[in-house]
Amino acid sequence: MAKQSGKSEGGGPAVLFLIFLLAALLKGLWAPEVAERAADSAGGLEVVDMTGRLVHLDGPARRAVLLTPLSWHYLTVTRSDESIIMVPPYMKHEFAESVLGRIFPALAAKPVSIFDTKSAALFSAEQSLLMNPDVILSWDYLARDLEKIKFRGLIKITGDGRYKEKLYEVLGELTGQSERVEQMWARYRANESALFAKIPAEAPEKTLIVIGNDNFALWRGQPYKKYAADVKKLRARNMAEKISNTSGPLNMETLLQLDPDFIFINPFSSYFTAMTTADIYAHPVLRRLKAVSAKRVYHMPLGAARLEGPYEDYLFLLWSALVMRPELDLELDLRSAVRETYLEAFGYEMSEDEIDAWLRFEENKFSAGYARLGRPR
Amino acid sequence: MFNRRDYKIERMIMSDHKFKQSKIMIPVLFAALAVLMLLSLLIGRYPVSAGEAFHIVFVSPFVEQAATEDTRWIVVQILRLPRILLATMAGLGRAMAGGAMQGVFRNPLVGPEILGVSSGAAFGGVLAIFLGFGELPQIAASAFAFGCLALVLAFILAGAARQHGVIGLVLAGLIIGGFFGSATGLLTYMADPETKLPNIVYWLMGSFAAATYDQVAFMAAVSLVAMPPLLGLSWRINILSLGDADAKALGVKINFLRWLIVVLVSLVVAAQVAVSGGVGWVGLIMPHLARMLVGPDHVKLLPVSSLLGGIYLLLMDDLARSLTGGEIPIGLLTSMIGTPVFAFFFIKLHGKGWSND
Amino acid sequence: MTENLSPPAPSGFALETRDVSFAYAKAGKVLDGCTVSIKAGGVFAVLGPNGCGKTTLLKIFLGLLKPSAGWMKINGEITFVPQLFQVTFSYSVLDMVLMGRAKKIGLFSRPAAPDIEAAQSALACLGVADLAARPFQELSGGQRQLVMLARALTAEAEILILDEPASALDLKNQFLLLTWIKRLSRERGLTIVFSTHLPQHALTAADEALLMSSGGRHSAGPIREVMSEEKLFELYGVPLKFINFDYQGRPVESLVPVFAGT
Numbered sequence: 001m002a003k004q005s006g007k008s009e010g011g012g013p014a015v016l017f018l019i020f021l022l023a024a025l026l027k028g029l030w031a032p033e034v035a036e037r038a039a040d041s042a043g044g045l046e047v048v049d050m051t052g053r054l055v056h057l058d059g060p061a062r063r064a065v066l067l068t069p070l071s072w073h074y075l076t077v078t079r080s081d082e083s084i085i086m087v088p089p090y091m092k093h094e095f096a097e098s099v100l101g102r103i104f105p106a107l108a109a110k111p112v113s114i115f116d117t118k119s120a121a122l123f124s125a126e127q128s129l130l131m132n133p134d135v136i137l138s139w140d141y142l143a144r145d146l147e148k149i150k151f152r153g154l155i156k157i158t159g160d161g162r163y164k165e166k167l168y169e170v171l172g173e174l175t176g177q178s179e180r181v182e183q184m185w186a187r188y189r190a191n192e193s194a195l196f197a198k199i200p201a202e203a204p205e206k207t208l209i210v211i212g213n214d215n216f217a218l219w220r221g222q223p224y225k226k227y228a229a230d231v232k233k234l235r236a237r238n239m240a241e242k243i244s245n246t247s248g249p250l251n252m253e254t255l256l257q258l259d260p261d262f263i264f265i266n267p268f269s270s271y272f273t274a275m276t277t278a279d280i281y282a283h284p285v286l287r288r289l290k291a292v293s294a295k296r297v298y299h300m301p302l303g304a305a306r307l308e309g310p311y312e313d314y315l316f317l318l319w320s321a322l323v324m325r326p327e328l329d330l331e332l333d334l335r336s337a338v339r340e341t342y343l344e345a346f347g348y349e350m351s352e353d354e355i356d357a358w359l360r361f362e363e364n365k366f367s368a369g370y371a372r373l374g375r376p377r
Numbered sequence: 378m379f380n381r382r383d384y385k386i387e388r389m390i391m392s393d394h395k396f397k398q399s400k401i402m403i404p405v406l407f408a409a410l411a412v413l414m415l416l417s418l419l420i421g422r423y424p425v426s427a428g429e430a431f432h433i434v435f436v437s438p439f440v441e442q443a444a445t446e447d448t449r450w451i452v453v454q455i456l457r458l459p460r461i462l463l464a465t466m467a468g469l470g471r472a473m474a475g476g477a478m479q480g481v482f483r484n485p486l487v488g489p490e491i492l493g494v495s496s497g498a499a500f501g502g503v504l505a506i507f508l509g510f511g512e513l514p515q516i517a518a519s520a521f522a523f524g525c526l527a528l529v530l531a532f533i534l535a536g537a538a539r540q541h542g543v544i545g546l547v548l549a550g551l552i553i554g555g556f557f558g559s560a561t562g563l564l565t566y567m568a569d570p571e572t573k574l575p576n577i578v579y580w581l582m583g584s585f586a587a588a589t590y591d592q593v594a595f596m597a598a599v600s601l602v603a604m605p606p607l608l609g610l611s612w613r614i615n616i617l618s619l620g621d622a623d624a625k626a627l628g629v630k631i632n633f634l635r636w637l638i639v640v641l642v643s644l645v646v647a648a649q650v651a652v653s654g655g656v657g658w659v660g661l662i663m664p665h666l667a668r669m670l671v672g673p674d675h676v677k678l679l680p681v682s683s684l685l686g687g688i689y690l691l692l693m694d695d696l697a698r699s700l701t702g703g704e705i706p707i708g709l710l711t712s713m714i715g716t717p718v719f720a721f722f723f724i725k726l727h728g729k730g731w732s733n734d
Numbered sequence: 735m736t737e738n739l740s741p742p743a744p745s746g747f748a749l750e751t752r753d754v755s756f757a758y759a760k761a762g763k764v765l766d767g768c769t770v771s772i773k774a775g776g777v778f779a780v781l782g783p784n785g786c787g788k789t790t791l792l793k794i795f796l797g798l799l800k801p802s803a804g805w806m807k808i809n810g811e812i813t814f815v816p817q818l819f820q821v822t823f824s825y826s827v828l829d830m831v832l833m834g835r836a837k838k839i840g841l842f843s844r845p846a847a848p849d850i851e852a853a854q855s856a857l858a859c860l861g862v863a864d865l866a867a868r869p870f871q872e873l874s875g876g877q878r879q880l881v882m883l884a885r886a887l888t889a890e891a892e893i894l895i896l897d898e899p900a901s902a903l904d905l906k907n908q909f910l911l912l913t914w915i916k917r918l919s920r921e922r923g924l925t926i927v928f929s930t931h932l933p934q935h936a937l938t939a940a941d942e943a944l945l946m947s948s949g950g951r952h953s954a955g956p957i958r959e960v961m962s963e964e965k966l967f968e969l970y971g972v973p974l975k976f977i978n979f980d981y982q983g984r985p986v987e988s989l990v991p992v993f994a995g996t
Contacts, residue, residue: 013403013680014608017469021601024462028594032438032454124586124704125456126422129448141511141576144587149451158572483822609842616833618822626796626814627889628837673823676844 034150047173049155050166051140057153060176061135066091067123068139068157070167075104076309077171077181079346085133086111099358100304103348125149135174168310188310195317196233198330206236206324208262209255210300214275216250219266230317236262236324252285262324263291267300267307276363295368298323299360304342311345319359326369334359334373402671406684410465413691417461420695423452434458459588463652464694465687466596467585468659470604470645472686475660476667476679477607480614481638482543488661491547493554494643495657497527498650499581500557500564506576507564513587516580517595517651524647527553528640541632542621546639582706583654585694592652599648603641604683610638611675618675658711659686662719669722689715747809748774748893748925749795754804756790764790765801770944770954772927774809774892777919779940780929781961783970786946788929789817792895795927810892810925811837815882817897821870827881828866831857834888849888856887860914876907883914894918896928900935912939933966933974934989945969961989 045057065086066074071094075081081104089112095101101108125145128136135153136146146154155170165185172181208231210219218240231238239258265275277297286292301319303312318334338355342348352375356362364370418430425433433453474489482491489495501523505516535541535549561581568574613634616624624631649656667682690707693714697705749772756765764787772778780788793799794806796814813834821830831853832845839845845853857863860880865873873881879899886894896915900908916939919926930936936943936957943961944954947969953960966974966989973992978985 013407014605016403016407017604017608017680017683018601021466021597021604024466025594025597025601027458027462028590028592028597030438031590031594034451034455124422124698126452126698129423129452139575141506141579144513145456148587148589149455480823606842609844612839612844613836613841615825615829616836619833620820622798623814623816624836625798626816627833628813668823673825674829 034148045173045176047155047170049170050158051156053156055153055155057134057174061153061174063131063133063135064174065123065128065131065133065136067142068137070137070157070171071107072100072304073167073309074137074171074175075100076184076311076345077168077177078175081107081110083175084110085131088112098302098304099342099348099350099354102354103304103342103346125151184310188314191314192230192317195314195321195332199234199321199325199328201235203235203325203328206262207239207258207260208236208264208324209239209258209260210264210266211275211280212266216252216255218250231320234317234321234324236320255286256288259289260291261296263289263297265297265299267302277367278363281366295366298364298367298370301358301360303358311341315341322373323369335375403677403680403684406681406688410684410688410691413688414461414465417691417695418453418457420699421452421457422699423448425449425452429453459590459593460585460694460698461691462593463588463596464585464691466593466600467649467653467656468663468686468688468690469683470596470600470649470686471656471660471690472663472667473604473607473679473683474642474645475662475686476664476675476682477611477614477638477642478660479664480618480675480678481635482547483618483620485665486661488657489642489646490554490657490660492531492550492639492643493527493552493557494524494646495650495655496554496557496561497530498524498647499655500561501526502580502650502654503561503564503577506580507568507573511576513589514591517592520651521647523557524643524650527557528643528647532636541635543635546635579706580654583656583708584697584704584706585653586698586704588653596648596652599644603644607638607641608679610634610641611679614638614675614679615673618673653707655708656690656711657708658715659690662715663689666719666722746774747771747807749809749812749927750807751794752804752806754791754794754801754806756787756794756799756801758790765794766951768804768946768952770952772925773942774925775919775923776925776941777915777939778925778927779936779943779957780927780946781933781936781943781969782929782931782946782952783948784931786948788931788946789897791946792897792927792929795895808893811889812893812895813886813889813891815879815886815894815896815899817899818902819870819878819882824869824871826866827857827862827868827870827873828853830870830881831866831885831888834885837889852890853884853888856884857881859887860884876903876910879903879907879911880914883911883918887918892923893925893927896926898929898931901930901932908935909938915939933961933970936961937987937989 045059047055047057049055062083063085064074064083066084067086067088069088069091071084071087071091074084084107087107087110092108092112095104095108123136123138123142125148128146128151129149133153135155136143136151137155137157138146140156140158143154143156155174157167168181168185169178172178211217212219219238239260263280265277265280277299280286280297281292281295283292291297301307301316303315307313307316315334315338318332318337321330322332322334335355338358339350342350350358356375359373361370361374365374415431418434419425419427429449430453433450437450471489475487478487478489478491479485498520502516502520504523505511505519510516510519531546531549531553534552535545538545538549540546540548565574565577568577613629616627616629617631617634617638619627621631646660663686664678664682667678667685671677671681690711693707693710696714697707697710750770752769754765754768755763757763768791780791782788790799792814794801795808796812828850832849834856835845835849835852839849854863854866857866860883862877862880862884865877865881870878870881883896883899886896899915900911903911912935915926915928918924928935928939940957942954942956944952945960945965946952953965963974963976974989975992976987976989978987980986
């Protein structure tokens with residue numbers, strides 16, 4: 001009669017599987033460890049990255065791979081693109097569209113990592129070993145394979161890293177520019193306070209929304225957290241604060257209900273939206289909004305990329321104040337401020353045409369009060 | 378549309394020759410997998426010669442205090458080998474699971490995802506990231522826990538409806554899976570697009586890039602617990618696939634057996650999602666291919682399907698990490714490459730293995 | 735309510751039921767107080783028009799359904815040959831027959847040489863050994879029934895239950911199958927229970943029969959006693975007549991329906 005045995009007999013395949021799995025298990029349990037590499041020279045640099053990790057470098061970064069949208073901040077800190085050896089592909093857009101490309105013409109030719117997820121580049125560990133940079137700046141969740149091999153120059157950046165002073169601190173330490181970073185921020189804070197001092201506390205509050213993409217998603221203030229807070233000091237309120245989703249399509253009725261005083265369109269056209277003020281003015285539904293009828297729709301300025309950082313942030317605030325508070329005679333010369341800023345930051349002389357482009361003057365000139373920001377006759 | 382050539386191929390496939398052929402197929406596939414694993418040690422952007430690679434893997438662990446500073450050692454031992462092991466095990470597990478599920482549920486459209494375990498595990502991972510526990514072990518633990526939870530919930534649901542039959546299981550799985558799927562969607566919607574969302578999306582796409590030896594050990598342990606019993610049960614799956622009434626009449630305890638298989642499959646699936654995020658398609662397609670090659674007898678089908686899955690996923694991961702300087706998400710590759718390959722086999726082998734009743 | 739006793743009861747019955755009743759939900763009672771004793775080693779026919787509960791009774795024998803009242807006793811291993819067979823996968827005939835060994839093969843085991851031998855000899859016994867490698871789905875109805883019968887034989891059970899085995903077959907195969915039923919019972923001492931709606935089948939193969947009419951009325955006993963012309967007329971509403979004649983020197987008894995005009 002037939003056998004009644006327990007385990008599978010005639011299970012030749014099962015045995016082979018067992019052997020393989022056992023081998024894998026043993027290998028997994030008796031795993032080799034990567035040794036920590038000590039810093040080579042005594043004159044090494046210690047940097048604490050944004051997740052609190054201590055990173056030992058031999059010296060200020062000379063070969064940097066930027067895998068996050070930080071090129072602008074990095075360049076602000078170093079004033080030079082020499083040490084950048086690789087950028088993510090979407091940066092090419094920013095170089096092409098903005099004055100960044102003209103300040104740093106060599107950037108357009110830098111190698112790009114092939115893949116990105118629109119917010120970062122996926123870069124293989126082996127590739128990074130081949131290129132042998134001293135420093136790789138990467139989002140923390142994409143850096144796992146670099147962590148595995150204990151790559152010495154890995155600087156992990158966390159998500160809200162686009163604006164914080166913490167980021168600049170890290171960049172400053174990385175590149176040996178800590179002093180300059182401190183000075184930048186000190187001056188920025190001074191300018192900021194001076195501007196806010198000009199806004200009387202009893203000025204009537206203005207409301208505003210910032211349109212983030214073609215679906216009319218509203219920017220809540222993330223990533224422009226600081227912008228939201230600053231805007232309050234200009235006695236204006238970003239009405240999207242209470243709205244939870246910042247990237248999905250917006251219900252039009254919400255827009256009609258909010259009925260803000262001002263409508264801004266986000267600055268990065270190729271990435272998020274190709275919308276212009278003309279589109280808004282012509283939109284059949286939006287015609288009812290008071291911002292539209294009073295011609296208070298503006299496309300935010302296009303700086304050298306993202307209008308962030310100690311230099312551009314202040315310019316952005318200036319612009320916001322001039323646009324939103326025309327009734328106050330603020331005696332601010334935006335054009336001069338723009339010219340001086342880029343001259344000081346990068347030694348770059350902006351022409352009147354470039355300043356117009358920065359202001360998006362051709363597009364915005366049909367909106368209320370913008371003509372006075374035109375070039376002097 | 379009957380033509381000479383179809384007839385000939387059909388006779389060839391259906392002949393006795395084929396039964397003997399399938400006896401050597403399993404060792405051949407094992408050999409192919411072994412060869413592929415060895416070759417994978419050499420695939421990658423960083424140049425490592427064959428001699429160096431084999432020395433690093435097979436000699437250095439036993440011989441010396443290994444040169445663990447040497448870049449090539451790091452590349453082979455830390456970057457490549459864990460990935461190779463993990464991708465192989467993931468493929469082996471999922472493909473075997475898919476074969477078992479198709480037999481138990483008597484349905485060609487079934488993959489190991491059907492019981493909602495995949496969705497539950499995906500939710501677990503996303504939840505961990507959403508709540509700020511972004512470390513790999515935390516994500517893996519959460520994913521595995523929620524994968525198992527999904528199964529338990531499906532079991533309770535089926536029990537409460539007193540429907541332990543096939544339809545009951547499928548519906549319970551759909552409900553639970555759907556629930557976790559929408560919960561995942563909700564978390565994705567609410568996630569901070571700057572700090573959390575990209576992390577979530579990237580994890581969901583699946584990747585072996587972060588493979589560590591801890592994960593290898595975990596996956597191996599779970600596979601050791603689940604896969605040999607599945608192989609042992611493979612003959613009984615034949616009987617289950619006849620239908621409830623017939624299987625019962627043949628003396629098989631259908632509900633117990635079905636749940637046992639489901640539990641084993643779920644362990645494998647939950648573990649795989651926990652270590653590498655979502656990797657679909659392998660469990661659905663490989664059993665079909667295997668069925669075309671060796672027929673529907675699950676005793677042969679499960680090992681062959683499993684081996685095909687291991688080979689396939691390993692190959693996909695090799696491509697993912699070496700085609701470009703970046704990392705291609707593996708979920709994309711498996712569907713992009715898998716679909717035409719499968720279409721080719723489907724045409725060549727006339728979809729053999731299924732009854733035309 | 736149902737029991738499977740061993741050692742065998744001294745009565746020599748393979749299967750006994752007492753007062754078994756069953757009703758499907760929302761339908762009326764299909765079985766009402768059914769009492770039947772099936773002798774070991776004989777062929778037993780369950781006869782009745784369609785819808786009178788034959789399959790239900792068989793399912794109760796097999797333990798697939800639970801009666802709402804009454805009890806049942808089975809002495810021995812029991813196995814089943816279904817009426818129609820659809821299969822999802824293209825298993826070979828040998829694969830199908832091997833599945834009959836389910837009770838004899840351990841949970842984590844697979845068929846070994848003895849199992850394969852049993853399967854092959856069952857196929858050979860029924861004269862269909864050459865079909866072993868063919869896919870089951872390619873077989874004709876008659877061949878499928880024989881293969882299913884082989885599967886039942888492979889199980890090496892003492893009791894075989896067949897659900898309308900000859901009903902979907904052509905004339906020649908009907909005869910073939912019924913002959914096999916009789917032979918197997920004689921040669922191997924198997925208890926065979928089969929259901930049919932054609933009284934000729936019962937007459938051909940069975941020793942005893944249970945006549946079931948709708949509403950649960952039934953009568954059981956040796957073939958010639960229970961299948962009288964009156965009882966059959968009551969059951970079917972069509973007059974039937976026994977006729978005797980010589981065929982090639984042998985006396986033959988047959989049952990013919992009387993249609994108007996013939």
